[in-house]
Structures are given as C-alpha cells and as structure tokens.
Amino acid sequence: MKGSILAMNKSKVVLASFCILTGAVLFTACKDKRSTGLEYARNMYDPIAYNPDQPNKNFKNGATAQVPPANTTPVGFDKFDNYPNTKEGYEAAGVSLVNPLALTEANLESGKHYFTVFCAPCHGEKGDGQGHLVKIEKFNGVPSYHGDAASSRGGLMKDLTAGKIYHTIEYGLNNMGSHASQLSPEERWKVVMYVQQLQKIQ
Known part of the structure; x- marks a missing residue:
C-alpha cells in the first residue's frame, strides 16, 4: 500500500x-x-560568413566585397583583351589565334557533344543552318558551315579560320549571343575543332 x-x-x-x-x-x-x-543548433542554419553587401569591420574600407588585387586573374578566366568585340578584333583573331588542342577522336567527340547541346538548335546537327529553332521559324538567316553560304562579315562560312570561329563563340554575332559563360575556353576550342570538321562537308 x-x-x-x-x-x-x-x-x-x-x-x-x-x-x-x-x-x-x-x-x-x-x-x-x-x-x-x-x-536548437542555430549555427547550423545561420550563416557564419558575411554577406557580400554587409559591413565588415575586418577591412579598412568597412566593406565585405573587396576589389581583387591589381594584375590578378580569376581561376579559369580567359583573358581576351587582345581581340576586342570589333571587326578588327575578329580579323586579328582570325589571323593570330590557333587551336591549342590536339586533333584527337576524344576532343572531336567532346566538341560534337557541346555543339549538339549549344549550337545545333540553330545551326543544325550537320551544321547546315537548319536547326529546330530555324524550322519553327524562331530565327532566320542562320548560315550553313559548308557549301557557298556567306558569312555576314565577309567570305564563306566554310573558309572561317579557327580564330574567327572562337571569336564568334566568345562574343556572339547578330542573333547569336555570346557563349563565353556557357563554355569554358577548352570547351570552345573543342567546338571550333568540330565546326572545322563540318566545314569539310561538300
């Protein structure tokens, strides 16, 4: 009890x-x-780091976002100052720029992949200017890389040098926007390599 x-x-x-x-x-x-x-454990979801726009007492100017030191280049950044987005820059790139990659099956296959993803919707898988966006009349006047198709900058598309193709991928032209943010420099050169194979189609 x-x-x-x-x-x-x-x-x-x-x-x-x-x-x-x-x-x-x-x-x-x-x-x-x-x-x-x-x-509970708020440090698991509260950021410890400063936001870029927050004041920061750790720097003399009190800002978190700092300007990079002079004469530095970000990792993976492709400096293209010698070839500005002008007709003169395009022509200079056509003369001076050479593809640094070896012509191998692996590079061509990789270039074909990037071309299919980024270029074929307009230029067509065969480089004939008949991509599906052209067929549904989203874009007109996309040139072919082979045959007697003329470049809007003069000359034939099949005669474009590696440097001119690279310059166009870097900056874009007419309705084509720049692909510099989508493709790394190495990937651009692989696309150039594949486009030069498409130029050989009769």
Missing part, C-alpha cells in the same frame, strides 16, 4: 515537472511574436 502511494506520488511529480517544463517552453516561445522561440 505504502509502495503504491510512493509510486503514485513519483508519477505525479514527473507529470507536474513535465507540465511545468512544457509551460515554460511555450511561454518563452510565445512572449515575443517576432521571436522564433528556442532554437
């Missing part, structure tokens, strides 16, 4: 403690409507 009373008192104490703890948690969570209440 005495043991059962003790057991009942113990369970009442546990229940009362639980109720008090629950009430305390609810009270702290609800006292401020703007508060998120108790948070």
Whole structure:
C-alpha cells in the first residue's frame, strides 16, 4: 500500500515537472511574436560568413566585397583583351589565334557533344543552318558551315579560320549571343575543332 502511494506520488511529480517544463517552453516561445522561440543548433542554419553587401569591420574600407588585387586573374578566366568585340578584333583573331588542342577522336567527340547541346538548335546537327529553332521559324538567316553560304562579315562560312570561329563563340554575332559563360575556353576550342570538321562537308 505504502509502495503504491510512493509510486503514485513519483508519477505525479514527473507529470507536474513535465507540465511545468512544457509551460515554460511555450511561454518563452510565445512572449515575443517576432521571436522564433528556442532554437536548437542555430549555427547550423545561420550563416557564419558575411554577406557580400554587409559591413565588415575586418577591412579598412568597412566593406565585405573587396576589389581583387591589381594584375590578378580569376581561376579559369580567359583573358581576351587582345581581340576586342570589333571587326578588327575578329580579323586579328582570325589571323593570330590557333587551336591549342590536339586533333584527337576524344576532343572531336567532346566538341560534337557541346555543339549538339549549344549550337545545333540553330545551326543544325550537320551544321547546315537548319536547326529546330530555324524550322519553327524562331530565327532566320542562320548560315550553313559548308557549301557557298556567306558569312555576314565577309567570305564563306566554310573558309572561317579557327580564330574567327572562337571569336564568334566568345562574343556572339547578330542573333547569336555570346557563349563565353556557357563554355569554358577548352570547351570552345573543342567546338571550333568540330565546326572545322563540318566545314569539310561538300
């Protein structure tokens, strides 16, 4: 009898403690409507790093986003200053730029893949200017890489040099936008390599 009373008192104490703890948690969570209440391990979802636009006392100018040091180049950045987006830059690229990649099956296959993804929708898989966007009349006047198709900058498309093709991928031309953000320099050269194979089609 005495043991059962003790057991009942113990369970009442546990229940009362639980109720008090629950009430305390609810009270702290609800006292401020703007508060998120108790948070567990908030450093797992609150960023420790500064946002780029936040003030930052760690730098003399108080800004988080800093200008890169002079004469530095970001990793993977292709400096193309010698060949500006002008007719003169295009012609200079046509004379001076040479594909640095070896003509291999692997590079051609890779170039074909990038061409199919990024170029074929307009230029067609065979480079004939009959991509599906041309067929549904989204774009007109997309030239073929082979035959007697003329370039809008003069000469025939089948005679374009590697440098001229690369320059066009870098900056775009007419309705074609720049693909510099979609393709790395190496990927661009692989596309150039594949386009030069398409130029040989009679």
